[in-house]
Amino acid sequence: MFHNPKTYTIEEAKRKLEHYCAYQERCHQEVQQKLYGMNMIPEAVDLIIVHLLEHNFLNEERFAKTFVRGKFNIKKWGKHRLTRELKKKDISKYNVTQAMKEIDEDEYYKVFNELAEKKALLIEEKDVYKKKKKLIDYLLYRGWESHLVFDKVNELIK
Structure with a gap:
């Protein structure tokens, strides 16, 4: 029993990847992985990526x-x-x-403050230090700058 993977011509692969990119924005890495997953050879992958770039499917x-x-x-x-x-x-x-640059500075701080305040209310922890740690970990994991996090946590939890 041999597993016979489907093979694609360059044209078939182009159409399939055009649809893949039109459905949702993709990065080069995702497109490359998809093409290698379709068992395309490196030369074909390069050709198709150039086609997608030229026709603005990939940006x-x-x-x-x-x-x-x-x-x-x-x-x-x-x-x-x-x-x-x-x-x-x-x-x-x-x-x-x-x-x-897509993120508006005022909106950024507004979202941060709302997120921190909402999460602080949800943390059910009596120990002040443990509560602070949980909030700090949560906000840092989400990628907020440490100076913002520490200032806000100290403001919210006393």
Whole structure:
């Protein structure tokens, strides 16, 4: 019993990846993984990626901006976490910087304050130090800057 993986012509793979990229913003890394998963040879992968770039199906700056807006608005991630996640996806420093400009400073602090205050109320811990630690860990994990976190925790929990 041989497992016969489906093979694709370059044209079939192009169409499939156009749809993949049109459905949702993708980064180069995701597209490459998808193509290698389709058993495409490196030369074909390069050809298809160039095609996707030329026809604007693949745009790293646009991906980074969409990623930042989405994760900030929905998951309430801070700048450290956003930067870390984009770096994991091999997004260039320039595109990371451009994407961070998508976040309005006032909105950033507003979201941070709301998140911290809401979480502080939800932590059921009598010991002040343990409560502070839980809130600090939660906010740092979400990627908020440590100076913001420590100031806010000290303001909220006395």
